[in-house]
Amino acid sequence: MDKSGIFVGATVGSISVFIIFSIIFIIPAGSDETTIQMQNQIDQNELQVQNQIDKINNLILDESKSLSLMEIFEKAEPGVVRVNTIRNQTSDTGGVGSGFVYDKMGHIITNAHVIEGSTKTVVTFLDGRSYNAEIIGMDEYTDIGVIKVNADLKLLNPLSLGDSSNLNVGEPIAAIGNPFGLSGSMTSGIVSQMGRLLPSGSGYSIPDVIQTDAAINPGNSGGPLLNMRGNIVGINTAIQSTTGEFTGVGFAVPSQTVAKIVPTLINDGEYKHPWIGISGRDIDPDTANVLGLKDALGFLVITVVESSPAADAGLVGSDKMIEVDGREYPVGGDIIVAVDGMDVRKIDDILIHLQRVKTVGDEMNLEILRDGRTTNVTIILQERPN
Numbered sequence: 001m002d003k004s005g006i007f008v009g010a011t012v013g014s015i016s017v018f019i020i021f022s023i024i025f026i027i028p029a030g031s032d033e034t035t036i037q038m039q040n041q042i043d044q045n046e047l048q049v050q051n052q053i054d055k056i057n058n059l060i061l062d063e064s065k066s067l068s069l070m071e072i073f074e075k076a077e078p079g080v081v082r083v084n085t086i087r088n089q090t091s092d093t094g095g096v097g098s099g100f101v102y103d104k105m106g107h108i109i110t111n112a113h114v115i116e117g118s119t120k121t122v123v124t125f126l127d128g129r130s131y132n133a134e135i136i137g138m139d140e141y142t143d144i145g146v147i148k149v150n151a152d153l154k155l156l157n158p159l160s161l162g163d164s165s166n167l168n169v170g171e172p173i174a175a176i177g178n179p180f181g182l183s184g185s186m187t188s189g190i191v192s193q194m195g196r197l198l199p200s201g202s203g204y205s206i207p208d209v210i211q212t213d214a215a216i217n218p219g220n221s222g223g224p225l226l227n228m229r230g231n232i233v234g235i236n237t238a239i240q241s242t243t244g245e246f247t248g249v250g251f252a253v254p255s256q257t258v259a260k261i262v263p264t265l266i267n268d269g270e271y272k273h274p275w276i277g278i279s280g281r282d283i284d285p286d287t288a289n290v291l292g293l294k295d296a297l298g299f300l301v302i303t304v305v306e307s308s309p310a311a312d313a314g315l316v317g318s319d320k321m322i323e324v325d326g327r328e329y330p331v332g333g334d335i336i337v338a339v340d341g342m343d344v345r346k347i348d349d350i351l352i353h354l355q356r357v358k359t360v361g362d363e364m365n366l367e368i369l370r371d372g373r374t375t376n377v378t379i380i381l382q383e384r385p386n
Helices: 032-064 069-079 255-268 285-291 309-313 347-357
Strands: 005-012 015-022 080-086 094-101 107-110 120-124 130-139 144-148 172-177 185-198 206-212 224-226 232-239 250-254 278-282 299-304 320-324 327-331 335-339 363-370 373-380
Touching: 069 080, 069 094, 069 172, 069 185, 069 224, 080 107, 094 172, 107 255, 130 255, 144 255, 172 232, 185 347, 206 232, 206 347, 232 255, 250 255, 255 347, 285 320, 285 327, 299 309, 309 373, 335 347
Parallel strands: none
Antiparallel strands: 005 015, 080 094, 080 120, 094 107, 107 144, 120 130, 130 144, 172 185, 172 224, 185 206, 206 250, 224 232, 232 250, 278 299, 299 335, 320 327, 335 363, 363 373
């Protein structure tokens, strides 16, 4: 800053600009020439400010403008890579997946299942140049993996992370990857649903997953799911199929999860997930009727793991079963109806809340029904055990 002005910063999205305002000094009356000069300077300052405002407005329009599929592909393709892995040191057998450039340091994001167990990982860029990659970190609970290459800076074109929480069902999206090893393939579709619970090989389900009908096949894993502004809203992860090929239902880990977990993977190589330590079942209409509940909402605690956060907080699991019309129902356990003030319809709501906003060591308030009365319990979240 010099003596002629002060700097005022304005940030819009990822766009930062600086507007310069000149300091107006009060000068004693008596000089018409000085007054005219001052007025001219004020007019110039106002024009500069208006020009800067116009630029900001134009940038906002550019950021929010929907692109065509061709424009999205042109924008994103340089940042999408092919990931080849070798899992057997005595042969060249392995797999192929996808990934995308995360930063100029050479970090590449892919799926954990793409690189898990790999003895050699090779990243190939758009122009065909390949580099050996180092595995930096993996999180099997969200199927996110981070690798790193020492590549030419001109090849490192990071893709921008969008906010998956702003997605709506029916919104158009696009996927880019390497299905069946066919590099740089693009498909398109819509967001079919949000907040899905995806079973995984870790023993814990992946919460808050995006469902899409954009064609995703083997080899797409780890590639970006993009909104119509060309920003990443998810990592293509899995398909639901009886044949192993796409049948209209694909899943992607949301960018909100990526933004939360990837920085920790880069720094620490792992991510510690918060854990409650309960199992149970969602309240369905029959269970609600047996338990005398007005609505079929909430999660019935059946088992509380010993020495878990739930056990330390005094949560109670079901202590007996009763039979109604030939079917057994657990009774006597706490029913979780809200978490941190938000209603719980089913276990998905609890797991999504944990994933989105909670970390190890945080407090979490549970509103529960116990013996027909509502009470509140505070849990201190611990690290999830293997």
